Amino acid sequence: MGIHERKEREKEQRREEILQAATKVFFEKGLQVATMDEIADAAELSKGTLYLYYKSKEDLYLGVMSIGIDILYDMFLKATERTASTLETLRSFSRAFVEFFRTHRDYYRMFHFFQNPQLHKQVSDEMKEYCRTNNQKLWDLATKILQRGVDEGLLRKDLAPIEMAFLVWSTSNSIMMQIDFQEMHWRNHIGLDLDHMLEKANELLLETLLTEDARAKLERPTVA
Amino acid sequence: MGIHERKEREKEQRREEILQAATKVFFEKGLQVATMDEIADAAELSKGTLYLYYKSKEDLYLGVMSIGIDILYDMFLKATERTASTLETLRSFSRAFVEFFRTHRDYYRMFHFFQNPQLHKQVSDEMKEYCRTNNQKLWDLATKILQRGVDEGLLRKDLAPIEMAFLVWSTSNSIMMQIDFQEMHWRNHIGLDLDHMLEKANELLLETLLTEDARAKLERPTVA
């Protein structure tokens, strides 16, 4: 009586195959230019079948994006798992985000669509909820580390951990967006090295978030 | 022989009428949902006529957005024209941006499309260039003020004015984006007051950009 289970597995596998095909096509063309027929071709299925597994093109897009969230989560987790000082963990976190941005640009790009509900025309409530939950894991993880920093007296107390998480994320994110969208414009027309700006901004922000004590120690690491 | 001139004026006026109709429809529905037929209806013209004045729906959208850039530029200009200390001018600048965001949300929203070339499918090179030039004015103005701050010893010298301008803009912008897209999510699910974050972030950043001298004076305004 394992037939039912096998069918379930096969269905799951089909869903996965569709996701793989969609990943390939979306990475190459983006949401707007990619067509469902193309994805169907890549999956060696008919278009109708795609709709048995995903409710809309946008749902499928977010399905692919969710893999990106998983990857980022894993990278964050690894950054926290290395036993090190909290300060070093904070830096690892920051670096992990930049690393994700550099090595998984395709996924990073997809986050914009998720972030901007103005662009959602056909996203199902289920998919929205799924993404929200998945995304929440990231924030919980980040907040936990920052809370540790506050408890240890490393980070200032007048900002809640979630506020710091938001600041760190939004600072990095806005610069990464510009790198992704307009790097050449900034470099050639304005003469601005955005990669440098990204590092600098993270550095400045971390300093800003540190308590005065921690900042003093940072400047003179081994107190005489 | 003023016929030619009159025709020119009428043509310009028609272009303006189309822009008005487009403004109304785009504000109500956004780029994706608004249709050219709707805009044609609103302008009491046929769809074909729209294409005599704008090359594509996206061009028309950017035409509307450019008005928003003009408005923001004027607000920035007013912020700098008030005779005041450079520090106060910097604050005015920051406030002007927030003010624009609050009172011209519809225009602000349109900036995203301009910023993200991934979304451009039919933008003409001419319109791109026009927007770029228009946009550049904003940066020039901001950079000028920041340069003054550096010259006066108010702002640190290890960051170029354009770098500071970029940091200020990207910090504000990323938070505003979140307010615009997800304010309710942040407030209800995370318990985060983004309006407060926006002020706080601007405040922290300004402090970060000040020289140590200036910061010290800021904390004890009247030195004994």
Next chain:
DNA sequence: ATTGTGAATGACTAACGGTCAGTTATTACG
């Protein structure tokens, strides 16, 4: 062998951005 079930198909529909041959309005000219 036959029936039942659900997965898969692909022709079809609706919607929309953009086009262009044809119409109308206006000006120039004899």
Next chain:
DNA sequence: CGTAATAACTGACCGTTAGTCATTCACAAT
């Protein structure tokens, strides 16, 4: 004034594509 020339405008039409659904197909149950 009549007519030709020019410019402005129109809307039916085209191509594309997301999404649908009646039908077909594969396979399991009996």
